[in-house]
Amino acid sequence: MRRTIDWADDAVVIIDQTALPGEFRLLHLRTVGELVDAIKRLAVRGAPALGAAGALGVALAARTGDDLEADARLIATARPTAVNLAWGVERALAKRREGPEAILEEAKALLDEDEELNKAASKHAAEVVLHECPRRPLRLLSHCNAGRLATVGWGSALGVVWHLHERGLVEEVLVDETRPLLQGARLTAWELAQENVPYRVQPDGAAAAAMANGMVDCVLVGADRIAANGDVANKIGTYGLAIAARHHGIPFVVVAPSSTVDTTLETGAGIAIEERDARELTHHAGTPVTPPDTRVFNPAFDVTPYELVTAVVTEHGRLEP
Numbered sequence: 511m512r513r514t515i516d517w518a519d520d521a522v523v524i525i526d527q528t529a530l531p532g533e534f535r536l537l538h539l540r541t542v543g544e545l546v547d548a549i550k551r552l553a554v555r556g557a558p559a560l561g562a563a564g565a566l567g568v569a570l571a572a573r574t575g576d577d578l579e580a581d582a583r584l585i586a587t588a589r590p591t592a593v594n595l596a597w598g599v600e601r602a603l604a605k606r607r608e609g610p611e612a613i614l615e616e617a618k619a620l621l622d623e624d625e626e627l628n629k630a631a632s633k634h635a636a637e638v639v640l641h642e643c644p645r646r647p648l649r650l651l652s653h654c655n656a657g658r659l660a661t662v663g664w665g666s667a668l669g670v671v672w673h674l675h676e677r678g679l680v681e682e683v684l685v686d687e688t689r690p691l692l693q694g695a696r697l698t699a700w701e702l703a704q705e706n707v708p709y710r711v712q713p714d715g716a717a718a719a720a721m722a723n724g725m726v727d728c729v730l731v732g733a734d735r736i737a738a739n740g741d742v743a744n745k746i747g748t749y750g751l752a753i754a755a756r757h758h759g760i761p762f763v764v765v766a767p768s769s770t771v772d773t774t775l776e777t778g779a780g781i782a783i784e785e786r787d788a789r790e791l792t793h794h795a796g797t798p799v800t801p802p803d804t805r806v807f808n809p810a811f812d813v814t815p816y817e818l819v820t821a822v823v824t825e826h827g828r829l830e831p
């Protein structure tokens with residue numbers, strides 16, 4: 511598969527994740543405005559992919575805009591929770607004195623590293639899973655999308671599935687549909703189908719029942735920001751999964767590149783949680799599904815306390831708080 515996000519023909523080229531699985535479509539983003547809009551609409555999404563978007567966005571701004579610092583701020587704040595976005599922006603911006611070409615080279619270097627770092631993190635995590643879970647082959651539970659589409663290439667939590675599947679060790683992946691935007695049903699299921707990994711999609715509410723029924727050996731998730739004490743922000747519903755996994759004695763493993771770790775925050779309490787548009791809940795495919803003027807609580811992420819996490823794994827291996 512091609513990269514989720516790349517640079518070509520003087521544009522940021524992304525796989526349009528709003529169109530999958532129905533249509534595989536590329537978008538060429540030629541202005542900072544188009545890139546920011548794509549980030550906000552989740553056409554490009556997932557923490558490591560957002561890091562790449564941040565760096566390439568600064569490269570775009572350096573070539574097309576007239577106020578680099580203002581454009582960089584716009585990009586870095588397009589979504590608040592994944593620390594990778596601001597990290598990618600800062601990394602590219604650090605080259606501003608050397609000019610647009612140096613910025614672009616730095617952004618391209620970040621993209622090149624992403625796949626290697628995710629491969630390394632997920633390889634370490636595969637060993638942790640094999641160590642923590644005695645049953646073979648494994649039944650794994652996935653939430654949101656932490657696959658190729660959430661990174662430049664390979665994936666983090668789903669990268670673990672690729673490593674284990676290569677070794678014939680995966681019986682099934684239970685895929686949380688991940689309401690309200692269905693990253694699990696639309697994107698994770700699509701990636702697993704491409705790789706011929708057996709999977710079933712389940713409503714998010716079925717996860718605890720699947721654990722109670724003995725259908726899950728390990729929960730594998732990615733992360734959007736990890737605080738210094740190991741608390742993990744990830745897609746809404748992750749915290750509930752961790753509680754259910756602990757209740758049933760099931761390992762709960764978090765996989766992320768170290769660019770997702772934010773040591774400026776002592777605990778997860780300091781992580782900004784994005785709240786998204788009410789229409790994601792009040793409407794389904796454009797049709798209202800709630801009474802008029804219904805108010806909503808629609809956080810995109812939650813924070814799982816480290817005490818519920820079996821292991822946080824990066825390219826450096828198991829991370830200690």
Ligand code: MRU
Nearest residue numbers: 555556557654656660732733745
């Ligand atoms: O709102 P999204 O789709 O950007 O949320 C993404 C997630 O929560 C992923 O699990 C996380 O970014 C890890 S991706 C390797």
